[in-house]
Amino acid sequence: MVTVEGSDRLEVPAGHFDVYRVRYVIRKNGTDESYLLFATKTCPRLMVREQFPTGKSTIWCNPASESVALIVAALEQRDNVVGSSNRS
Numbered sequence: 531m532v533t534v535e536g537s538d539r540l541e542v543p544a545g546h547f548d549v550y551r552v553r554y555v556i557r558k559n560g561t562d563e564s565y566l567l568f569a570t571k572t573c574p575r576l577m578v579r580e581q582f583p584t585g586k587s588t589i590w591c592n593p594a595s596e597s598v599a600l601i602v603a604a605l606e607q608r609d610n611v612v613g614s615s616n617r618s
Contacts, residue, residue: 531555540568540578542589547578 535551549568556563566581577590 537571538568542578547576548572549578
């Protein structure tokens with residue numbers, strides 16, 4: 531499951547980024563694990579930060595890989611569906 535929860539502005543060592551806050555859930559060993567990903571609003575989408583179920587987080591700033599293709603697709607669908615009324 532992938533949900534766009536809103537948007538933020540993050541500051542990381544690489545700079546300031548306007549990002550979407552995206553939650554995705556993965557089922558592992560019969561248990562759902564929830565992750566929070568921050569991806570840039572502008573294309574090409576960059577993963578800026580990811581928070582793990584353990585509470586730890588990682589700062590990325592790398593181009594989104596195939597492993598986040600579903601998240602990027604959800605963001606693009608949101609952009610197309612919501613249009614000019616995006617939450618900012």
